[in-house]
Amino acid sequence: MSPRTKKQLDEIKKDKHGIILNAALIVFSENGYHSASISKIAKTAEISKGLIYNYFESKEALLNEIILSGLAKLTGFFNPNNDGFLTEDEFDLFLNSLTKIIKENISYWKLYYSVILQHSVLELLKEKIMEFTQGYFTILINYFSRHNSKNPEAEAMLLTTTLDGLAIAYVNDPEQFPIDEMIQLVIKKFK
Amino acid sequence: MSPRTKKQLDEIKKDKHGIILNAALIVFSENGYHSASISKIAKTAEISKGLIYNYFESKEALLNEIILSGLAKLTGFFNPNNDGFLTEDEFDLFLNSLTKIIKENISYWKLYYSVILQHSVLELLKEKIMEFTQGYFTILINYFSRHNSKNPEAEAMLLTTTLDGLAIAYVNDPEQFPIDEMIQLVIKKFK
Amino acid sequence: MSPRTKKQLDEIKKDKHGIILNAALIVFSENGYHSASISKIAKTAEISKGLIYNYFESKEALLNEIILSGLAKLTGFFNPNNDGFLTEDEFDLFLNSLTKIIKENISYWKLYYSVILQHSVLELLKEKIMEFTQGYFTILINYFSRHNSKNPEAEAMLLTTTLDGLAIAYVNDPEQFPIDEMIQLVIKKFK
Amino acid sequence: MSPRTKKQLDEIKKDKHGIILNAALIVFSENGYHSASISKIAKTAEISKGLIYNYFESKEALLNEIILSGLAKLTGFFNPNNDGFLTEDEFDLFLNSLTKIIKENISYWKLYYSVILQHSVLELLKEKIMEFTQGYFTILINYFSRHNSKNPEAEAMLLTTTLDGLAIAYVNDPEQFPIDEMIQLVIKKFK
DNA sequence: GATGAATGAGAATTCATTCAT
DNA sequence: CATGAATGAATTCTCATTCAT
Numbered sequence: 001m002s003p004r005t006k007k008q009l010d011e012i013k014k015d016k017h018g019i020i021l022n023a024a025l026i027v028f029s030e031n032g033y034h035s036a037s038i039s040k041i042a043k044t045a046e047i048s049k050g051l052i053y054n055y056f057e058s059k060e061a062l063l064n065e066i067i068l069s070g071l072a073k074l075t076g077f078f079n080p081n082n083d084g085f086l087t088e089d090e091f092d093l094f095l096n097s098l099t100k101i102i103k104e105n106i107s108y109w110k111l112y113y114s115v116i117l118q119h120s121v122l123e124l125l126k127e128k129i130m131e132f133t134q135g136y137f138t139i140l141i142n143y144f145s146r147h148n149s150k151n152p153e154a155e156a157m158l159l160t161t162t163l164d165g166l167a168i169a170y171v172n173d174p175e176q177f178p179i180d181e182m183i184q185l186v187i188k189k190f191k
Numbered sequence: 192m193s194p195r196t197k198k199q200l201d202e203i204k205k206d207k208h209g210i211i212l213n214a215a216l217i218v219f220s221e222n223g224y225h226s227a228s229i230s231k232i233a234k235t236a237e238i239s240k241g242l243i244y245n246y247f248e249s250k251e252a253l254l255n256e257i258i259l260s261g262l263a264k265l266t267g268f269f270n271p272n273n274d275g276f277l278t279e280d281e282f283d284l285f286l287n288s289l290t291k292i293i294k295e296n297i298s299y300w301k302l303y304y305s306v307i308l309q310h311s312v313l314e315l316l317k318e319k320i321m322e323f324t325q326g327y328f329t330i331l332i333n334y335f336s337r338h339n340s341k342n343p344e345a346e347a348m349l350l351t352t353t354l355d356g357l358a359i360a361y362v363n364d365p366e367q368f369p370i371d372e373m374i375q376l377v378i379k380k381f382k
Numbered sequence: 383m384s385p386r387t388k389k390q391l392d393e394i395k396k397d398k399h400g401i402i403l404n405a406a407l408i409v410f411s412e413n414g415y416h417s418a419s420i421s422k423i424a425k426t427a428e429i430s431k432g433l434i435y436n437y438f439e440s441k442e443a444l445l446n447e448i449i450l451s452g453l454a455k456l457t458g459f460f461n462p463n464n465d466g467f468l469t470e471d472e473f474d475l476f477l478n479s480l481t482k483i484i485k486e487n488i489s490y491w492k493l494y495y496s497v498i499l500q501h502s503v504l505e506l507l508k509e510k511i512m513e514f515t516q517g518y519f520t521i522l523i524n525y526f527s528r529h530n531s532k533n534p535e536a537e538a539m540l541l542t543t544t545l546d547g548l549a550i551a552y553v554n555d556p557e558q559f560p561i562d563e564m565i566q567l568v569i570k571k572f573k
Numbered sequence: 574m575s576p577r578t579k580k581q582l583d584e585i586k587k588d589k590h591g592i593i594l595n596a597a598l599i600v601f602s603e604n605g606y607h608s609a610s611i612s613k614i615a616k617t618a619e620i621s622k623g624l625i626y627n628y629f630e631s632k633e634a635l636l637n638e639i640i641l642s643g644l645a646k647l648t649g650f651f652n653p654n655n656d657g658f659l660t661e662d663e664f665d666l667f668l669n670s671l672t673k674i675i676k677e678n679i680s681y682w683k684l685y686y687s688v689i690l691q692h693s694v695l696e697l698l699k700e701k702i703m704e705f706t707q708g709y710f711t712i713l714i715n716y717f718s719r720h721n722s723k724n725p726e727a728e729a730m731l732l733t734t735t736l737d738g739l740a741i742a743y744v745n746d747p748e749q750f751p752i753d754e755m756i757q758l759v760i761k762k763f764k
Numbered sequence: 765g766a767t768g769a770a771t772g773a774g775a776a777t778t779c780a781t782t783c784a785t
Numbered sequence: 786c787a788t789g790a791a792t793g794a795a796t797t798c799t800c801a802t803t804c805a806t
Contacts, residue, residue: 016765016766032225032309033225034223034225034226035225037799037800037801038800038801038802039800039801042768047766047767048766048767048768049767049768049801049802050766050767050768050802050803050804051765051766051767053801053802053803054765054766058801058802059800059801059802110308113308114305114308114309116363117223117301117304117305117308117359117363118222118223118226118305151372151376154369154372154373154376155376157360157369157373158353158357158373158376158377158380160360161353161356161357161359161360161373162349162352162353162356163356164356164359164360165352165353165354165355165356165357165359166349166352166356168308168352168355168356168359169348169351169352169355172307172308178345178348181345182345182348182349182352185342185345185346185349186349189349189380193785193786193787193788194784194785194786194787194788194789195784195785195788195789195790196785199785200788200789200790203789203790204790207790207791228774228775228776229775229776229777230774230775230776238791238792239791239792239793240776240777240792240793241777241778241779241791241792241793241794242790242791242792243777244776244777244778245789245790245791249776249777250775250776250777398786414607414691415607416605416607416608417607419778419779419780420779420780420781421779421780424789429787429788430787430788430789431780431781431788431789432781432782432783432787432788432789433786433787433788435780435781435782436786436787440780440781441779441780441781492690495690496687496690496691498745499605499683499686499687499690499741499745500604500605500608500687533754533758536751536754536755536758537758539742539751539755540735540739540755540758540759540762542742543735543738543739543741543742543755544731544734544735544738545738546738546741546742547734547735547736547737547738547739547741548731548734548738550690550734550737550738550741551730551733551734551737554689554690560727560730563727564727564730564731564734567724567727567728567731568731571731571762575765575766575767575806576765576766576767576768576805576806577767577768577769577805577806578806581806582767582768582769585768585769586769589769589770610795610796610797611796611797611798612795612796612797620770620771621770621771621772622771622772622797622798623770623771623772623773623798623799623800624769624770624771625798626797626798626799627768627769627770631797631798632796632797632798
């Protein structure tokens with residue numbers, strides 16, 4: 001999810017695995033998981049249907065890998081020096097980075113949020129997502145326990161769900177929703 | 192021997208209509224719209240597949256009626272005397288009622304949020320939802336314009352997305368998510 | 383198929399059997415046998431679906447009875463005094479009567495011709511139709527054997543198929559097709 | 574190991590396309606369009622149901638292609654040098670060729686006539702058929718205007734419907750109906 | 765690795781027919 | 786006699802997945 005150099009992009013392009021992943025992300029996010037067909041993904045990736053099954057076990061495995069590899073890219077970001085310590089400036093930076101991350105990967109987050117609202121599939125996926133969420137949740141609790149006497153867990157949790165709410169509203173209508181203004185308001189309310 | 196009276200038939204119809212609607216809500220919310228099959232709904236309702244089509248034109252019509260009749264129930268609630276005026280006490284009451292409404296209809300709101308995150312289908316449905324959303328958005332703007340000098344629209348928008356975020360978190364894990372505590376925090380932050 | 387008096391029509395109207403038959407003829411001829419549903423027939427007849435099954439064993443039985451009762455009405459017409467003797471004037475009258483019969487029962491003949499081109503159903507029906515056809519075929523052979531030395535059977539057969547061809551063209555586009563002019567030409571060619 | 578060449582694939586496609594078309598013609602003509610199921614066609618073609626949809630968009634598209642490709646084969650025949658000029662010998666040839674064409678494609682013509690007697694479907698198809706029919710109608714009018722002073726249009730129209738009548742009688746009972754003898758009689762009557 | 769023809773399970777929907785009332 | 790709710794088999798069509806090449 002972090003910005004990629006041109007060279008990295010070229011490598012991904014050459015790599016069939018990455019090509020398929022990108023095509024699938026686009027098709028999934030445009031059509032929704034169930035309406036997205038393997039055929040459409042293959043056409044988007046400009047390869048054959050069969051080849052997808054050389055790289056991925058199933059349509060569901062493809063979805064899982066998209067979601068998880070997206071999260072994996074974030075992991076480093078939220079816990080850079082593994083100390084989980086946020087200054088006030090870093091808190092602002094943290095929130096603003098979030099916006100940037102979402103803006104640069106609208107397709108991904110569109111898919112992400114539509115997926116977490118589906119029961120049936122995805123028990124495994126949910127666990128992994130939980131795991132990841134813990135990481136940045138911890139950072140937030142730590143921050144609030146230093147700034148906000150009463151109930152840091154609750155504060156962190158509210159911030160998390162608020163950001164989810166914002167992200168959902170934004171990916172649903174990126175042209176209209178004033179995500180930056182909203183984030184500034186959040187910063188004011190949670191500082 | 193003699194055919195059933197019109198009254199008897201009307202009752203049968205009303206009952207079955209409700210039974211199908213309930214079954215569909217459960218199956219839709221557990222599986223998501225696309226994975227929920229008419230077969231599964233029929234089995235849940237303990238009727239035949241064909242009967243569903245005596246009561247609803249199509250799978251999509253069934254979804255529409257579920258979503259819209261759910262919203263219709265809310266309409267009266269958010270605009271009781273049609274003035275859209277909220278006192279501070281009413282603001283608290285408003286938020287707490289929201290929780291109650293969500294708690295009592297977890298399946299419905301699970302479905303509702305999974306639907307608004309789907310692009311493919313449902314243009315008509317989205318319009319109707321927008322219409323409804325406007326109603327309570329107006330009330331909030333009105334409230335904030337009396338309490339919060341700076342930017343009532345932004346404030347109302349943030350509250351709306353925050354509540355959506357909370358609702359989504361809650362319906363995804365009703366056992367764990369401390370919705371009441373969260374709402375209290377929201378009240379504090381937005382008053 | 384012969385014109386009915388007003389009283390006869392009223393009797394038919396009162397008679398459910400006849401009502402159903404009429405409704406079915408209309409719906410069959412407008413939609414074709416397979417696309418015509420029992421529901422539509424019931425609606426057209428302004429009765430319930432179930433009642434149709436009090437009078438007819440099945441949809442197919444209904445079709446059979448329509449076709450056969452239509453033919454039965456013709457039987458008397460073509461063999462009034464059972465002698466099968468046609469003068470030249472009667473020959474003209476015969477052909478002109480045919481036109482009249484078709485014009486007055488477009489729906490019936492539309493259905494009739496669409497039915498005889500379907501293999502699957504209707505073995506029984508075909509036999510009955512054959513039987514009927516024989517009747518007026520005989521009359522024609524008799525006529526031609528008195529007027530046309532060479533091959534009366536062939537002449538009669540050609541006239542029959544020619545008339546079928548005309549009838550089909552007419553029922554397919556009654557507004558445009560100049561059936562009367564055509565019949566006059568036929569009279570000229572076969573006299 | 575290596576994928577099939579484009580040429581191989583094209584051959585497979587062409588073959589299967591033809592196999593499906595043949596099977597569909599048989600099943601359609603035996604059962605009528607509505608009673609002919611995709612399942613039956615697949616079974617006749619000895620392939621899976623799904624494959625039919627790799628080659629044809631829908632059941633209706635399949636019917637259209639059968640009918641239209643059949644007509645296309647005729648186009649060249651009736652308008653060889655595009656002048657629409659028929660000598661008397663050519664007129665005889667024309668009629669005799671017609672018989673041959675029908676005899677060699679009984680299934681096709683059975684289907685053709687059952688289709689033009691159906692209202693429901695097929696508006697597009699009917700238009701195309703009209704277009705084609707015009708072509709040979711023009712040739713006939715031209716012929717009769719040179720041979721028959723009175724009313725060439727009527728003459729051409731009667732010949733057309735007569736031939737339709739003959740064709741229908743023949744395809745309904747190819748074993749019994751003396752099509753050749755009939756055609757000779759037609760030639761005599763229309764020359 | 766790569767292709768895409770082929771499969772078959774399953775989806776939504778229709779509709780003739782039954783039957784309790 | 787009459788009703789229409791209810792059934793379930795059959796239909797068209799889709800699509801993830803397989804596999805010969």
